[in-house]
Amino acid sequence: MLALLKRYRELILVAVLLLFPLAVFFAHAKGPGELTRVDRAVLAVTAPLERLVGAAVTGTLDAWRGYVALRGAHERALELWRENRDLKLERQELLQERTENDRLRRLLSLGEGEPRRSYVGARVVGVRLGPAGLQLVTIDKGADDGLSRAMPVVVAEGVVGRVHATSAHAADVLLAIDRNSSIAVRVERTRARANVRGLGRPDQCRLDYALRSEDVIEGDLLVTSGTDAVFPAGLPVGRATRLQRVGHGLFQDGAVLPTVDPTRLEEVLVITSGARDPEQLPAAVGPGVGR
Amino acid sequence: MKPLALALAALLLAALQAALLRHVGGGAFSLCLLAPLVVHLALGAGNVDGAVGAAAVGFVLDVTSGTVKGLLTSLAVALFLAARLLGAAVDVRGRVGFAVLSGAGALGLSAGAVALQRAVALPEVQPGWALLPRMIVEALLTGLAAPLVQLGLRRLDALFGAEEPDLIR
Numbered sequence: 001m002l003a004l005l006k007r008y009r010e011l012i013l014v015a016v017l018l019l020f021p022l023a024v025f026f027a028h029a030k031g032p033g034e035l036t037r038v039d040r041a042v043l044a045v046t047a048p049l050e051r052l053v054g055a056a057v058t059g060t061l062d063a064w065r066g067y068v069a070l071r072g073a074h075e076r077a078l079e080l081w082r083e084n085r086d087l088k089l090e091r092q093e094l095l096q097e098r099t100e101n102d103r104l105r106r107l108l109s110l111g112e113g114e115p116r117r118s119y120v121g122a123r124v125v126g127v128r129l130g131p132a133g134l135q136l137v138t139i140d141k142g143a144d145d146g147l148s149r150a151m152p153v154v155v156a157e158g159v160v161g162r163v164h165a166t167s168a169h170a171a172d173v174l175l176a177i178d179r180n181s182s183i184a185v186r187v188e189r190t191r192a193r194a195n196v197r198g199l200g201r202p203d204q205c206r207l208d209y210a211l212r213s214e215d216v217i218e219g220d221l222l223v224t225s226g227t228d229a230v231f232p233a234g235l236p237v238g239r240a241t242r243l244q245r246v247g248h249g250l251f252q253d254g255a256v257l258p259t260v261d262p263t264r265l266e267e268v269l270v271i272t273s274g275a276r277d278p279e280q281l282p283a284a285v286g287p288g289v290g291r
Numbered sequence: 292m293k294p295l296a297l298a299l300a301a302l303l304l305a306a307l308q309a310a311l312l313r314h315v316g317g318g319a320f321s322l323c324l325l326a327p328l329v330v331h332l333a334l335g336a337g338n339v340d341g342a343v344g345a346a347a348v349g350f351v352l353d354v355t356s357g358t359v360k361g362l363l364t365s366l367a368v369a370l371f372l373a374a375r376l377l378g379a380a381v382d383v384r385g386r387v388g389f390a391v392l393s394g395a396g397a398l399g400l401s402a403g404a405v406a407l408q409r410a411v412a413l414p415e416v417q418p419g420w421a422l423l424p425r426m427i428v429e430a431l432l433t434g435l436a437a438p439l440v441q442l443g444l445r446r447l448d449a450l451f452g453a454e455e456p457d458l459i460r
Contacts, residue, residue, distance in 0.1 A: 014342045018368045021346065025361030029411035042302065042354040049306030050313070057314050126309030129318035131422040131429060132363065132404035133356025137318070138309060164357065172357070179416045200418050201425070202318060208415070263317035 040167050047138055047170030050126035100266075106156035107269050117232065118273040120145050124265045125170070134164070135178040135200060137265060142169045150230055152271045158236030158259035159183060159224060160268050171270075175262050176237065177202055184228035185237050188221040190214070196222060196237050196256050202263050205238055207254035212245050214252070222256060232271065293451045297332075297344050300447060301325055301351040304440065309355070321429045325352050326400055327393040327440040329367050333374035334384065334392075335448065345371035358404060366403045370396045386438045394434025401426040 005012065107121065122145075126138035141147055143166040153160040153173045161181060164174035176183060177198040185196050194210035210216055220240045226233030238256035245252045304324040312318055325348050332341040332348070349367025353360050374392055377383060383392050405418045405426075412418070 010338045013339055014368070014372065017342050017346045018365055018372070021349070021361035021364035021368070023361070025359050025365060025407065026411060028361070029359050029408075039354055042351065045302055046306040046309065046355060049303060050310040053307050053310035054313060057310065124313060126306070127313045127318035128309055128321075128356055129312070130321040130323065130356055130401070131418070131425045132323075132401040133352075133358045136357055137313075174357075179412075179418055182415075197415065200422055263319040265317065 039165060043138075043165055043170060043172060044167035047125065047140070047142075047167060050138055051140060054125055103156070103267060107267060110154065110156050110269065116273070117271050119269045120147060120272050121267060121269055122171075123267055127262075127265075128172075129175075129202060129262065131200065134180065135161075135175040135198065135202075135262070136164060136172045137161075137175065137262065139171050139173055139268060139270070140169070141270065142166045142171045144168045146272050147171050147270055152231045152235075153268050154235055154271060155260055155265065155268055158238075159231060160260055160262070160265065162230055163270065173268070176260070177205060177258060177262055182208065182228075183231060183237055184225045185222040186225040186233075187214070187216050187240070188223050190216070190220075192216055193225060193227075194222065202261070203257070205256040205258055207240055207243075207256050208251075210252050210254060211250060212252040216240055216243060216252065216254070218243060221259075293340075294344065294347065296447060296451065297328075298347055298351070300444070301328060301348045304328060305351055305355045320432060321425065322436060323352075323397040323400060323429055323433045324436060324440055325367075326370070326397040326433055327389070327437040328444065329370050330374045330389065330393045330396050330437070331441060331444045333371045334378045334389070338375075341371055341375070342368055352400075358408075362404055362407060363400065366400050366407075369403070370399055373399070386441070389441050390434040390437040393437035393440075394430040397433035398426055398430035401429060 104121075110119075120141055122139035122141040124137050125140050128134070128136040128138070137160075139153075147163055147166050149163055149166065151163040153162060159176050161173045161175040161178070163171050165172040174181060175198070176196070177200065179198050179200045181198045183196045185194055186192065187194070192210065192214035194214075194216070195208040197206045197208045199206055207216075207222075218241055222237045222240060224231040224233055224235040224237060236259040238258045241255050241257055243252060243254040308322050308324045312320075312322060328348050329345045332344045335341075336344060345367045346364050349364035350360075352358075352363040352367060356363065374383075374396060377392065381388070383389060401422075405420070405422060409417045
């Protein structure tokens with residue numbers, strides 16, 4: 001027996017490495033998984049690396065721009081052209097700063113509009129929108145800044161998602177477009193109730209549980225209803241589209257175009273007040289297939 | 292020392308990928324830079340070292356992509372075995388072969404993950420095959436980036452005195 005084990009030890013080891021994780025997956029696939037210390041450690045290690053790589057990319061781009069500008073300085077005959085180009089660059093930078101200021105002002109006005117809530121502003125430092133996993137973005141604020149699991153994350157345009165995992169100085173945000181995200185909404189025009197569930201794609205969500213008798217039309221704005229114990233009421237989530245009432249069933253089908261484009265996120269606000277203990281959240285808002 | 296370096300390389304690649312996608316495209320498309328790492332192990336490492344390394348890389352994938360533990364770990368080991376079998380039958384040591392294998396590996400990881408999650412997840416959270424175009428784009432981009440990853444991994448191998456598979460095998 002021992003000789004047999006010794007003879008096939010490589011095969012056995014590989015089979016164990018293949019089948020044991022599969023068994024772990026099948027065992028935990030239906031229950032919402034808890035975050036382990038290893039998860040938090042990996043987030044704590046990767047977030048600074050992401051920040052570092054981001055700084056390196058920005059630095060390289062800045063250095064490249066500087067190089068081009070210096071080369072131009074040696075060409076006296078092109079002085080006017082260079083000056084014009086520099087001014088254009090400067091204008092471009094100012095425009096970018098103005099755009100950023102506008103974004104931040106709108107975020108600020110969102111925060112000032114509801115003074116009872118407290119917010120923490122954060123920058124997006126990494127995105128993980130792969131088709132195989134959860135739709136996550138990493139932000140540069142974490143548990144030390146008062147963030148905890150299930151806190152809502154918003155921008156001026158509407159709902160971004162909720163905090164999924166935190167380390168000391170970073171957090172993963174589960175986006176509203178993730179399959180495991182289901183947000184209770186109301187149609188702003190008629191107050192009809194429904195849910196918006198992600199499809200794992202950045203461009204579209206699904207309209208769930210909208211009664212076929214309810215008055216919903218293409219283009220209707222869907223806002224959070226506040227009944228899911230995660231998001232405060234009144235935040236835009238998306239616009240209803242591709243509505244269909246099939247011949248049978250209680251509900252109508254439809255798609256939702258999210259008001260927030262997750263591929264263009266730069267700064268976000270985390271609503272830190274009024275967040276509930278994740279253990280007390282209803283099962284519907286916990287990931288069905290999650291960590 | 293080498294397993295530690297491999298784990299660090301996997302974490303670094305995962306962080307690099309997340310930061311790059313933040314600046315380029317903002318997540319409109321995705322990459323799987325860890326697939327070339329598994330393929331590199333399949334083509335260069337021993338059976339035991341490679342399988343353990345692939346499982347470690349898969350675990351990092353599991354943690355960083357937020358899937359249920361075990362899903363991508365198992366799929367990474369399966370990718371290791373498939374790439375190893377293919378590597379024994381066909382010459383994939385060149386850049387193009389490596390890129391094609393890495394792209395196919397990324398597609399296999401995504402498609403396998405979707406298929407397994409469809410098998411066990413609740414109906415309302417099951418991923419749909421509508422994600423296939425995203426998977427194909429991910430595979431193509433991973434294939435394009437794979438030679439760069441291979442270059443870095445060969446440097447890492449050289450650092451630890453590994454034999455060049457191109458010369459010895």
